[in-house]
Amino acid sequence: MNTLRASLLLAAKDLRIERRGYQTLGLVIVLGVLIVVVLAMALGTGGAGPGPGAAAILWVAYLFGGTLCFEKTMAVERQDDALAGLLLAPIERGAVFAGKLLANLTLMFCLAAVITPVGILLFHFDLSAAPVRYALITTLGMIGFAAIGTLFAAAAASSRLQGGLLAMLVFPLTLPVVLTSTQLMLATFDPARAQSGAAGLSILVAFDVIFLAASWLAFDLLIEP
Amino acid sequence: MFPPRHGLIPMFWTITLLLLALAGGLLAVYAPTEATMGEVQKIFYLHLPVALNMFLACSVVFVGSVGYAWQRRPAWDDLAQAGAQVAVLLCSVTLITGMIWGRSAWGHWWTWSPRLTFSLMLWLLYVVYLMIRPSIESPQRRALVSAVYGMVAFVDVPLVYLSTKLLPDIHPSGVDLDPAMWVTLIAWSIPITMLTAGLIHARFALNGAVRGAATTEPPVIPTDHRPRMPEAHA
Numbered sequence: 001m002n003t004l005r006a007s008l009l010l011a012a013k014d015l016r017i018e019r020r021g022y023q024t025l026g027l028v029i030v031l032g033v034l035i036v037v038v039l040a041m042a043l044g045t046g047g048a049g050p051g052p053g054a055a056a057i058l059w060v061a062y063l064f065g066g067t068l069c070f071e072k073t074m075a076v077e078r079q080d081d082a083l084a085g086l087l088l089a090p091i092e093r094g095a096v097f098a099g100k101l102l103a104n105l106t107l108m109f110c111l112a113a114v115i116t117p118v119g120i121l122l123f124h125f126d127l128s129a130a131p132v133r134y135a136l137i138t139t140l141g142m143i144g145f146a147a148i149g150t151l152f153a154a155a156a157a158s159s160r161l162q163g164g165l166l167a168m169l170v171f172p173l174t175l176p177v178v179l180t181s182t183q184l185m186l187a188t189f190d191p192a193r194a195q196s197g198a199a200g201l202s203i204l205v206a207f208d209v210i211f212l213a214a215s216w217l218a219f220d221l222l223i224e225p
Numbered sequence: 226m227f228p229p230r231h232g233l234i235p236m237f238w239t240i241t242l243l244l245l246a247l248a249g250g251l252l253a254v255y256a257p258t259e260a261t262m263g264e265v266q267k268i269f270y271l272h273l274p275v276a277l278n279m280f281l282a283c284s285v286v287f288v289g290s291v292g293y294a295w296q297r298r299p300a301w302d303d304l305a306q307a308g309a310q311v312a313v314l315l316c317s318v319t320l321i322t323g324m325i326w327g328r329s330a331w332g333h334w335w336t337w338s339p340r341l342t343f344s345l346m347l348w349l350l351y352v353v354y355l356m357i358r359p360s361i362e363s364p365q366r367r368a369l370v371s372a373v374y375g376m377v378a379f380v381d382v383p384l385v386y387l388s389t390k391l392l393p394d395i396h397p398s399g400v401d402l403d404p405a406m407w408v409t410l411i412a413w414s415i416p417i418t419m420l421t422a423g424l425i426h427a428r429f430a431l432n433g434a435v436r437g438a439a440t441t442e443p444p445v446i447p448t449d450h451r452p453r454m455p456e457a458h459a
Contacts, residue, residue, distance in 0.1 A: 148377070151377075165357060169357055172350045172378075176384040176388035179389065183388075183391040210380060215377075221372075
């Protein structure tokens with residue numbers, strides 16, 4: 001079985017488990033909506049909203065929701081020693097990483113599909129100026145974030161790391177992706193800061209390549225039944 | 226490493242402290258006072274060498290992490306941990322001295338300029354390295370997770386730098402110094418580098434000793450020599 005087919009099968013397996021109960025997706029969507037609502041209230045409900053800053057606020061919801069996705073997709077493997085079975089299967093460890101990454105990314109895209117309209121509604125955020133660019137920056141940012149998240153979720157699952165500490169491991173490492181994505185969002189929707197937009201997109205692609213390569217290589221070291 | 230009985234370590238620390246005292250003397254009497262900023266500018270002689278040595282400490286974390294991932298010997302993990310402890314210390318000093326300088330130069334303790342943001346993100350990276358370690362119970366897993374984190378964190382350093390370049394900059398980009406200022410800067414760089422190396426070595430030895438103490442079995446007291454309970458009097 002080649003690596004790509006194995007990865008797709010594993011991702012489909014995770015998503016099939018998710019479709020049966022929507023346990024992870026239900027949880028992260030409610031968490032995401034809560035984060036957006038709390039931030040909307042904290043920033044004041046009477047004003048004109050944070051403007052382009054809404055994109056950065058939405059990123060906070062994606063990050064926390066994403067971290068919960070990483071934890072949940074890996075926690076599934078801890079039940080009935082499923083992880084041991086997965087590691088005994090005649091497939092590369094890289095395929096396991098890619099499968100988990102694909103499942104995590106799919107869940108994060110579903111989360112973004114629900115949270116973004118809520119943010120647009122609550123913050124009076126006009127996405128119509130550059131919807132494709134918004135989707136592109138979000139996708140690229142999520143790929144880098146999910147690569148590091150999937151790697152350390154494996155460490156957390158194998159080390160019985162206390163809950164909540166995965167976010168502590170992932171956030172500092174992914175700060176460059178978060179900073180670049182939010183700066184690009186501001187450059188896209190705020191005409192006063194448009195000059196930093198062009199170079200930023202290629203930097204974001206480079207970050208994704210580096211994070212994907214580093215996580216793919218290190219996953220083999222960390223995953224253990 | 227050098228065995229303490231040779232007296233090399235006390236000699237190393239004596240020389241470091243003497244050079245530090247000499248650098249302090251040069252700062253007080255020889256280094257000229259900068260025209261616009263006055264005395265506060267002198268914090269620069271500490272700030273720049275400490276900031277450069279911070280990268281040295283981060284490199285030690287990387288070397289220790291790669292060493293552990295490759296050979297699985299606990300001494301490499303001790304070295305990586307020592308590097309991270311010193312990196313956090315140096316990064317804290319860089320941040321504090323930078324903030325004092327910034328308060329005088331820009332009127333604010335903090336601005337989101339690229340280099341300040343970079344130092345803060347670097348500090349967070351290595352503080353998390355130290356904070357996460359006690360959360361993992363198994364020493365082997367702790368060392369392995371830390372090693373992977375240490376390697377990814379080192380790869381992350383240039384990315385952090387690149388990402389902060391997107392922010393607007395007000396930090397001085399080049400150093401234009403008087404010859405007397407250069408002499409003072411070099412006089413500070415040597416003992417600070419020695420101090421960094423000495424601290425990493427000291428922490429490395431201490432981490433090894435702590436690990437040794439944690440893994441050593443408690444001494445078994447032979448049955449015949451156990452202290453007896455005093456007999457109760459009727």
